Amino acid sequence: MSFSIKDYDLRNTFSIEKSLLLFAGFYPRRDTKNSSLHTFSALMHLCFAYTQLLSMIIQLIIDKNDVSKLSETLLFFMTHVTFLYKLTNFIYHRNNLLDIEDSLTLPIFYGFPFDRLGQLKSEIESCKTIGKIFRITCVVALALYGLVPYLDKGKSMTLPLPGWIPYNVRKCYYPTYMFQMISVCITAYVNSTIDILTWMLITVASAEFEILKGNLEKIDYRSNGVKEHSKIIENNFNKCVKHHKAVVNFVYKIEYTFSDGIFLQFFSSVIVICVTGFLMIIVPIPSMQFGFLAMYFLCMMCQVAMYCWYGHIVMTTSDNIGHSFYMSNWYESDITIRKNLSIFLEKTKKPVTLTAGKFITLSLTTFTRILRSSYSYFAVLQHLYDNS
Structure with missing residues (x-):
């Protein structure tokens, strides 16, 4: 018995990520309902x-x-610039997300035994868990x-973000403080949501490659000269070929949509x-600022590592x-099927890779280079x- 889109x-x-980005006004809508509110947000x-x-920018000068x-x-400036570039790239390619959604309704992504569904759910739930942990670290970093x-000596009445303010901050400290915290929260939740959305889509691709591998292994190529058996074998194999082509196209759509943003990241x-x-070694260890820097360092490491990790999984699964x-x-198998097997093997010799900016491969090797x-x-x- 096989599963279908009705079962899963x-x-x-990525329904949570979609909802969050819809609330922010950045995920494309299929209808025009509340479009003005969507644009205003x-x-x-x-x-x-x-x-x-x-x-x-003014403060840097x-x-x-x-x-x-x-x-x-510079620390916060680079983070902010990266976020805005990723967001701009996301908005520019936003309609591609609808195309990606439509790809996930193709029957070729379904129609496999229920034991494969368990494998698919397991990988997706694992990615969701990683996403939750990443969100928790972002929330803790924001809180710190x-x-x-308020808690560090010498930091009283200072603003969370470095930046030039064209008025006396002490007279309007709390409104300015709230404005900066809202800005940081917006940056964190939109940025992290785009990251997790990308990881989810890559996980779906790698899970589909794993399902394809299992289906190829279970094909019984022995026909014993019976035409009906040969026809069944050929149909099963052709289904795997179509499945491979669909997953490869799906990966390329993900790369086209998110590649430029990942590169700047x-x-x-x-x-x-x-x-x-560097800041962690010049800031006093028993301080709230050091705790924030340590948590922020963990967030950045997790953010980059997950892109490389999930990209590496797609590369290895497609290569196998x-x-x-x-x-x-x-x-x-028959001679005719062997010819088709040879052609398909040539197509699968080169692993499917996700790249950042079209030339940096998402892999663990890239992570070590970073x-x-x-x-x-x-x-x-x-x-x-030290010299200064």
């Missing part, structure tokens, strides 16, 4: 974000000769971030991880599809600080 709809895997979020960006202050401002001005992560590590033939009795680069810049920054 793959589009529900998006404009309000963008207004908060770009106002804070302008404030940081003011602090250009102070390494410690410049580092702190907001408490720094990787680039800025090198700087942010470096600067965060050709090996699945050797787990079956393909050698007992960490090495961050450490190199960290050493340079520490040297400059």
Whole structure:
């Protein structure tokens, strides 16, 4: 017995992320109902974000000769720029999300035994758990971030975010504080939601590759010269070929939609991880600011690591599809089927990869390179600080 979209709809895997982005006004709607409210919500979020960006740019110019202050401002500036670029890229490719949703309704993604459904659910639930943990770390980081001005000595009446304010902050401290915290919360929840949405879609692709591998292994290629058996074998194999093509196209749609945003995320992560590590060594350890920096460092590491991890899984699962033939009795197949097998094997020789900016492969190797680069810049920054 096989499952269908009525038993399990793959589009529900990212229903939470879709709802959050719809509330923010950034996820595309299929209907025009409440479209004005949808647009207003998006404009309000963008207004908060770009106002804070302008404030940081001016502050960077003011602090250009102070390494410690410049580092702190640069930390939040790079995070904010990355978020805005990812969001702009998301808005630009937003209609592709509807196409991705439609792809997940294709019958080729369903129609497999229920034991495969358990495997699919297991991988998706694992990704959801990772997403929840990531959200919790973001919330804890935000909480610590907001408490720094109240609990750290020397930080009283200071603002959470570095930035130029065109008026006396002490006279309007609490409204300014609330404005900055709202801006940070918007950045955190939209940014993390886009990340988790991407991870969910990649997980669906890798799970479908795993299902395809199992289906290829279980095909009985022995026909014993009976035409009816040969026809059944050919139909089962052709179904696997179509399934492979559909999953590959699905991966390419994900890459086309999110690739540019992931590229800037990787680039800025090198700087942010470096600067965060640097600030952790110059900030007193028994302080709220150190706790925030440690939690923020964990968030950034998790964010980059998950992109690389899920991209690596897609690469390895797609690369192992050709090996699945050797787990079956393909050698007992007819000559005609063997020719089709040879053509399909040639297609599966090159693994399916997700890239950032079309040339950086999402893999664990890339993650180690990011960490090495961050450490190199960290050493340079520490040297400059010691000399100054």
